[in-house]
Amino acid sequence: MMSTSVGAVAIVLALVAGLVPVAGVFLPKAIAPLIICSAILCTFTLGVRDRDLLHMSRAIVIPLTVLCIWALVSSIWANEQASAFTGALHLTGNLFAGFLFFAGVRALDAEQQARISGFLTVGWFAGLAVIAIEIIFRGPIFLALYNAQFEIMADTVGPFWLKTGTAVLIILVWPVMIALRRSWGIAAAAAAFIAVLILAYQVKYLAGVGALALGAVIAGLAYLSARRVAMIIAVIGVVVSLAAPSVIVQFGTIQETITRFDFLPNAARHRIGIWSFTAARIAEHPLLGWGMNASKEMAGGRDALLDANGINLGQSLPLHPHNAVLQLWLELGVVGAAVYCIVLVALASLAARVPNAPLALGQFVSALVIANVSYGIWQAWWIATLWFAVAMSVLHQRGSAADSRW
Numbered sequence: 379m380m381s382t383s384v385g386a387v388a389i390v391l392a393l394v395a396g397l398v399p400v401a402g403v404f405l406p407k408a409i410a411p412l413i414i415c416s417a418i419l420c421t422f423t424l425g426v427r428d429r430d431l432l433h434m435s436r437a438i439v440i441p442l443t444v445l446c447i448w449a450l451v452s453s454i455w456a457n458e459q460a461s462a463f464t465g466a467l468h469l470t471g472n473l474f475a476g477f478l479f480f481a482g483v484r485a486l487d488a489e490q491q492a493r494i495s496g497f498l499t500v501g502w503f504a505g506l507a508v509i510a511i512e513i514i515f516r517g518p519i520f521l522a523l524y525n526a527q528f529e530i531m532a533d534t535v536g537p538f539w540l541k542t543g544t545a546v547l548i549i550l551v552w553p554v555m556i557a558l559r560r561s562w563g564i565a566a567a568a569a570a571f572i573a574v575l576i577l578a579y580q581v582k583y584l585a586g587v588g589a590l591a592l593g594a595v596i597a598g599l600a601y602l603s604a605r606r607v608a609m610i611i612a613v614i615g616v617v618v619s620l621a622a623p624s625v626i627v628q629f630g631t632i633q634e635t636i637t638r639f640d641f642l643p644n645a646a647r648h649r650i651g652i653w654s655f656t657a658a659r660i661a662e663h664p665l666l667g668w669g670m671n672a673s674k675e676m677a678g679g680r681d682a683l684l685d686a687n688g689i690n691l692g693q694s695l696p697l698h699p700h701n702a703v704l705q706l707w708l709e710l711g712v713v714g715a716a717v718y719c720i721v722l723v724a725l726a727s728l729a730a731r732v733p734n735a736p737l738a739l740g741q742f743v744s745a746l747v748i749a750n751v752s753y754g755i756w757q758a759w760w761i762a763t764l765w766f767a768v769a770m771s772v773l774h775q776r777g778s779a780a781d782s783r784w
Contacts, residue, residue: 420482456669
């Protein structure tokens with residue numbers, strides 16, 4: 379009976395693996411419910427069978443636990459205490475669900491994990507095909523579903539509704555490449571990478587293009603020495619993360635900062651203006667931060683950012699800074715930044731020890747880039763996507779002694 383239940387869970391997880399890449403294109407917010415429901419299923423089924431279900435690197439579990447506790451504590455001094463408290467609870471729930479999903483995938487045997495790998499690959503190519511159809515035929519699917527007009531945005535910022543799905547495919551292309559290389563050779567893996575790179579460029583998702591390019595460089599260097607590359611990533615990541623608010627403030631006022639980068643497109647200048655506004659607020663409360671979820675209610679955050687010519691670039695802080703480390707600094711102060719750095723170092727170190735270390739490090743850097751230029755770090759779908767990506771990456775490392783380190 380137990381083996382039947384485990385088999386059923388394995389099938390469900392395989393279906394989820396195939397659905398997540400497609401959900402990323404059509405309905406990103408569905409990713410979190412998929413991961414949460416899978417986590418609950420794993421807990422009630424696999425948890426009875428596998429006493430090592432909660433086995434994972436303490437270097438990751440402990441900092442994330444501290445983060446959740448600190449987020450709850452921060453509601454004491456937050457301007458919007460109810461929002462901070464509920465945000466901390468949501469963060470705790472989302473992290474725990476992702477952890478259980480990860481542990482559940484890891485508890486399956488090799489045959490069951492191979493099935494998940496196959497469904498992930500099929501789902502990834504399905505997501506890729508949807509985005510390709512949208513680009514080639516000028517948005518027929520999203521016009522029918524959401525009345526999204528491709529032509530309206532095509533000549534300016536591009537079909538923005540495709541960028542989130544592209545981000546999901548970028549983070550998942552790395553484990554997909556491992557699967558393709560095993561089954562079809564390196565040419566198939568390279569073709570998948572090139573395909574998603576082309577799509578990212580076509581939807582004008584420059585952050586995605588940069589994430590893929592930097593990930594490829596890191597993967598290439600890691601073939602020479604994965605541990606040295608991981609050390610460099612960790613050192614640079616920590617230095618940049620700790621110094622970012624102070625460095626940004628040195629550019630001057632928000633208006634001065636925007637003017638310094640007037641050679642960039644308006645969308646890029648808007649992002650820089652958001653970071654400048656955020657850095658200025660961080661400087662006011664660098665130790666404790668403003669409290670969990672403070673980005674949503676920050677005074678002045680809804681004010682318009684105007685350049686020297688009076689062009690409205692957008693709001694000073696639209697819901698979040700679009701930068702993971704700045705959001706942690708802003709809301710949770712030095713503790714949030716410290717946890718970020720500890721997890722960064724731990725993940726880089728672990729990624730360097732697996733058999734497919736170059737691709738694991740490439741995935742890590744790609745996710746790091748996207749996290750620090752695109753989305754709010756507390757968004758449920760984004761947390762779920764990151765957990766899913768880590769689970770899929772570790773799944774493809776099975777059979778290594780290093781796998782036990784997770």
